[in-house]
Amino acid sequence: MTDTVAVIGGSMTKFGQREEWICELLAEAGNACLTDAGVPPEAVEHLYVSNMSSGEFEGQTGIMNALAHDLGLMPAYSQRVDQTSASGGAGIYAAWQSIASGASEMTLLVGGEKMTHRSTAEATDIIASCTHPAEYKHGVTLPSFAGLTARMYLDRFDAPRESLARVAVKNHENGTRNENAQFQKEITVEEALDSPIIADPLRLYDFCPVTDGSAALMFCSVEVAEEYADDYAIVSGIGGATDTHVVHEREDPTTMGGVVKSSEQAFEMADLTPDDIDVAELHDMFTILEFLQMEGIGFAEKGNAWEHAMDGRTKLDGELPINPSGGLKSKGHPLGASGVAQGYEIYEQLVGEAGDRQVSAETGLACNVGGFGNCVITTILEANQ
């Protein structure tokens, strides 16, 4: 048993529209992670595969065993982790548990999803199947939850519509510095505000795209990490929590209880506060989610996260850079991969390998949201030196 778990390597594939199917995407990221970490396949004792719906999207199940075979990891224990779009974060939680418990000495986590062979409408329906049947029959989608919540937020806190557009502009700008991001294109506030309505008051540029891709991280104890790397990251805090399945049953629909509780757990474990975080990756599947997470985590007071978007605090050169990778908004959102890719971005920032988007950071946070805040994982990573 160890209370100090390290991340010693990571990788991500190019996100976007890919020809490869799910098993090939997972193998690409997993193989690159083995190389990056310098870990031989026979050293991996546990393999976790974060994925929401390979059966529904592609008709392919059993992907954890397929990946173990493709990477020569047998007889490693393997397990698929599904927590809808928080599957990646849940995979980090499972990998952390496997090392912290002593059950595994070396754990590989790979997250991935293959989505773009389906139409946007079909992909939207597969994702919406995570809603309650009483919601599903009305044709509710995750984007429509975002529209409902955004209208309530803007009305209640007198926030300008432009503030949401500024989230999209910032994350698109960051994405141009990430060669693996789906979009390599800057946009203007005017373009965001004039784009087609998707879920009023939200428009096209308030939403992440449908994406194929995969990402991976390698976990071990700090003692083992010292054998493999000079620079690595330490999982100093992690928390997971759920909120109601039925979104309208929440006391305050603009508060994501899973974000609040999981971040409280992570900060308590790390003995840190929101002020100690240097960089964050938040689950900006929709622009409004960046505000709700900032407030739930404690980066902003309730009802004023939008002011931080307006004054530039969350830009790459701001006081608290948020989504330097481009976020889900620009980097893309291959469901099971996203939480792992968030962790990979924080890892890259902490070990100084983030290239053109490198910020000064010793401590970073990733918040991965499933459903519309239904289940949430918050992870805090710190540089070892």
Place this chain on the structure above:
Amino acid sequence: MTMEAYRYENGSISYPGHPRGRDGSNPVETIDLSEYTGEILTWTTSTATPPGVRAPNTLAIVEFDVDGTAVRALGQTTTDDVEIGMEVTPVYTEELREPGVGIKAADGPQEWDGYRFEPV
């Protein structure tokens, strides 16, 4: 068909009902929300709808006052011309979306009828 909500031992009400309430308490009675009027808390008009769903699809979260206890429901509206604070009443609809066109089977456990909200 009714728009059945549950009242729990602690007095709270939820729609839809659950085997246990938020605090773990058991349900003690059912309440038909279709007999009440409610107020729109927020709404959206979705243009990117899944297979079998009308486009555009205007949805609202409505809050009902049941003898002093608030309970909410989400549903389609009968018109796109809605506003926050508008008073609405549930109206039965045989088919809210086309069965079996999306990922869920037409003859499975998913119900396809229900109530839309109509301005009073």
